[in-house]
Amino acid sequence: MKKLLALLMALCLCLSCMAFAAAEDGVTLDVIICEYGNNTRNWFLGTGMNGSNFVDLFQAANPDIKLNLEVVSWSDVHKEVSTRISNGNAPDILNIDTFSEFVADNLLLPVKDYCPDDLFEDFFPAFIQESIIDGTVWAVPDLASARALYYNKAIFDEVGIEVPATWGELKDACQAIKDFYAGDVYGIGLDLTEDEGQATFAYFAWGNNGGFTDENGAWALNSDKNVEAMEFVMDLINSGYANPSPSTQTRYELQDLFGAGKLAMVIAPNQLPQYLAEKGFTVDFVTADIPHNEGATGSSVGVMDRVMAFKDDAAPDQAARNDAIGRFLKFFYDPQNYVGWVSMETFLPAVNSAVGALVESDPSFQAWLNVLANCRFYPAANAQWADVRNGVVVDVEQRALTGEEVRPLLDTLQTKITGK
Amino acid sequence: MNQILVRHKWEPYLWLLPSVLLMGVFVVYPVCIVFKLSFSEISRSGVVGSLNGLDNYITAVTAPEFGSVMLNTLIWVVSVVGISTLLGFVAALLLNAEFFGRKVARSIMVFPWAATLVVQASVWKYIINYEYGALNNTLLNLGVISQSVNWRATYVIDFIWECGIGIFVTIPFVTFCVLAGLQSIDVSYYEAATVDGADFWKKLKHLTLPLVRPSLTVSTVLNIIYVFNSFPIIYTITRGAPAHKTDTLVTYLYMLAFSEQRKGPATALSVVGFLILCVCAGIYMMVTMRKEGEEA
Secondary structure, eight states, X not given: XXXXXXXXXXXXXXXXXXXXXXXXXXXXXXXXXXXXXXXXXXXXXXXXXXXXXXXXXXXXXXXXXXXXXXXXXXXXXXXXXXXXXXXXXXXXXXXXXXXXXXXXXXXXXOGGGTSOHHXXXXXXXXXXXXXXXXXXXOOEEEXXXXXXXXXXXXXXXXXXXXXXXXXXXXXXXXXXXXXXXXTSSEEEEOOOSTTTHHHHHHHHHHXXXXXXXXXXXXXXXXXXXXXXXXXXXXXXXXXXXXXXXXXXXXXXXXHHHHHTTSEEEEEEETTHHHHHHHTTOOOOEEEXXXXXXXXXXXXXXXXXXXXXXBOOTTOSOHHHHHHHHHXXXXXXHSHHHHHHHHHHTTOBOSBGGGXXXXXXXXXXXXXXXXXXXXXXXXXXXXXXXXXXHHIIIIIIIIHHHXXXXXXXXXXXXXXXXXXX | OHHHHOSSTTHHHHHHHHHHHHHIIIIIHHHHHHHHHHTEEEOTTXXXXXXXXXXXXXXXXXXXXXXXXXXXXXXXXXXXXXHHHHHHHHHHHHHHSOOTTHHHHHHHHHHHHHSOHHHHHHHHHHHTOTTTOHHHHHHHHHTSOSSOOOTTOSHHHHHHHHHHHHHHHHHHHHHHHHHHHHHTSOHHHHHHHHXXXXXXXXXXXXXXXXXXXXXXXXXXXXXHHHHHHOOHHHHHHTTTOSTTTTOOHHHHHHIIIIISOOHHHHHHHHHHHHHHHHHHHHHHHHHHHHHHHHHO
């Protein structure tokens, strides 16, 4: 028995040495990709790319680069990344939504260090603008999605109402739906959870010409416009026009209620049709602009994710590492691969070269690309964004739900964030 | 006897060594790391910086929600442990009696304890759901209610549900601890008491309770630790929303660390939780050791 154990240990030692030797040959990149949907893992690691996968195809085309690619769910990715950073084991390439906290800790490589010029020119300039801090581009967009109002056509026809364009019309429509169904169908779905409460804030603050920041980019959380917007949201909830538990019902639960015909309107991303189809819902819906206040201009809400590269001072050959990261990006954004990736989960592209092929394969993309052109994005380049995001949801929206006044809550948050 | 079994003085220590090593690597070392982290600056992205004294503790304790979170933790532990101990004790008395189908009843009793807490919490969340929940559907079909009732109308009700589910899943553990104690009581004691004319309540007070007290103490102390650390029920049902009003210390520090990315104060709170449990464990050890002393 002892001999057997000793033999096993010796074998393990030999194998680990071999693994080390293999890693020494060429560049190894640790990559973390977020799991966007049911197909992500299969596309990167399974058989989702015409029977093969991204990693195998990339390594076949670049035999000197080894990819350690991991697909991580959205609910775990922040946890995993910060744990790895704490342990001094940051990934080489990371796909995630935020980036300013990594810049604040001086962990990222500037994009110009690794991104080939022709690829950099290919990104939508408006998207690149969202990833600049102190004049340096720190991340590139991997994809985007745009939000719109979806309404259940059958419910609207039955009640005999028109699609609301303004807040006044939205309240009237909700009242009519409430009267008609005696509370069995909710007017509009609102998500005030820690998942997406910040999106609800954006829909209504931006729809009242308010927002997270003023025209100079300074935090303006307690502006009169924002107070009015949040009071309107609370009014919708207190009048019984919205889902009854907004602090625990996430957008996915609202999408399910919408699919089941229990919710007349929901604000959701452009992937909603695919989501409903995959869940087997056959609801008859139409999209419209997100309602705005009378006299204000409406604007759609865009959500963008990013790809970024971490510094690795221990890498023996920095130039070779940067080159490998650039080749990874080139391969990912190659229209032959990227178009399949974006359309697989019905996202919107971040590069010009993909637009033609996408519109050709699905003409409805064009309408969404037009929406995207007028989208506003979260101020994620500000290092305090994460605090603002949590504050808006937990300290303002959820406290207001428990009966507190909106204005003092927004005042307190503004003071907490800006110190004045 | 001892001299025959133990050939060398060091032999017991050798046999203890693997467990001591495991405890050291998986318990003591992480606890030390957490203590150190709680006095360190941790950035949002996870970079551990220099030591910052009591800053993390002060930030955590002065947060406006800290008071309500601690109050919730107290209500949660006292109500779940207290009520489940009472009900579990009654259930144990019932299951100790001779009746047809006792084995089946005992097996059914284990189910809530055997199933994973996340699964149970998810099932309960589905049962009390307003829009499509099983409770509303059943009551509607039976004609008890004429339209759906919102069983989760306020966060206070949500928290009561969470405590209720906590009690439900904790009862079996108490029941089986007490049942084990009950089965070790010699029947002749009860026969003697009956001959002396003692009724059910007198037997309960003067025989059963003193004799199952060791089992009750063990189950209560273990329950305080389990329930204090219990995370899945609250996280699955409300995630502490709205505004941490349904959080206990454990769910709160998790949200702080991994949702709000504020690991410094979260680590400080986990140390606070650890110390509270150390006090509980200390009291338990004092009680049991004193009793052993009395018996000796």
